[in-house]
Amino acid sequence: MNNETIQHQLNHRSIRAFKAQSLSPEDRNTLLEVARQTSTSNFFQQFSILHITDETKRQAIREISNQPYVGANGDLFIFVADLYRNQQIRQQKGLDDGRLHTTEVFFQAMQDATLAIQNMLVAAESMGLGAVLLGSINNQPKRLVQILELPKMTFPVLGIQIGVPDQAPQLKPRLPLDQLVFENGYPHEFSIEQLADYDEVVQTYYDLRNANQRIDSFTNQIAGAKLADGLLQRDEILEVLHAQGLCWR
Incomplete structure (x- = not known):
């Protein structure tokens, strides 16, 4: 069985060089609509998307990622596990935070964000665009939260850079x-x-x-x-999660 969508997925390549142009408003909105329609745990819709256009912030995220293509050409999006919105809904209805501070609910939010960013990636490739997922945004999680001015009850899960490809890398072999x-x-x-x-x-x-x-x-x-024992700033993730009001139990 094969079709156009499957062929795009089987030929997935991370693109790290993009032409010097941004996405058209039509393409950008299409990608955001695709992300919006992603499956969501319990219909809680616990993720948000930041479109980073400010050059100062793009430069700062590039420094954190230590990758020259991050925040350069193309469009940069950060997918955020977002429990703040639902916390506000509960509080404004006169309720306590319930289970929002638990690790289980944070995992729901993280899964929502991860599924949405993967849907955006597949859609981008089907449109002839290139993309690369960016786990490197959390090289310095504490600094990233500050740069993005995130409120408590949120945490940046992954970034994605999308644009017109300016390279054609070979297909990387996966585990059998x-x-x-x-x-x-x-x-x-x-x-x-x-x-x-x-x-x-x-x-x-x-x-x-x-x-x-x-x-x-x-x-x-x-x-x-990369997997040798030692402390990295990435190891601050749990500390930052707790400071953000997340994963308390």
Whole structure:
């Protein structure tokens, strides 16, 4: 089974170079409508979207992300887990905050935001646009909350940069299905040798790709510096969540 939507999804590539133009108002509104129609837990609609057009803020987010393409060409959106709106509804109806400070409800909001941003990504690619998801916005979560002037009961989950592609990167090989999909339960026995063939595929990809060629493999990346023990500013996330009134229990 194949169709145009599936083909776009199977050919997903993160685009990090965009032409020097912004989205048209029509394209931007289409993408926002797609995000708005995303499935939402309990119909609570606990996410919001910030369209970042202020150059000072875009520069600050670029510094946090440490990626030159963030907030450069194209349009930058930040998806926010938003419990503030529903807190205000409850308070203005004379109620307490109920379960809004719990980790479970925050997870609902985070899931709402994540699903919405993925829908926007798929829609953008179907329109011939390019996009890259930005987990790097939370390299400095405390600073980001300040830059975005977020109220308590909110937290920035992911960013996305969307624009007209100015590159055509190769398709990056993903883990094979037999390492991702299991029937009825998770297999507890794992050997790194099961990934030997995949490591070879990844190494060939890095060796042959057009940009940033290197000799590397999947298991070497997992064993590398990014997951080595040590404190990062990203580790402030739980502290910031608590300061924002979230995940108290």
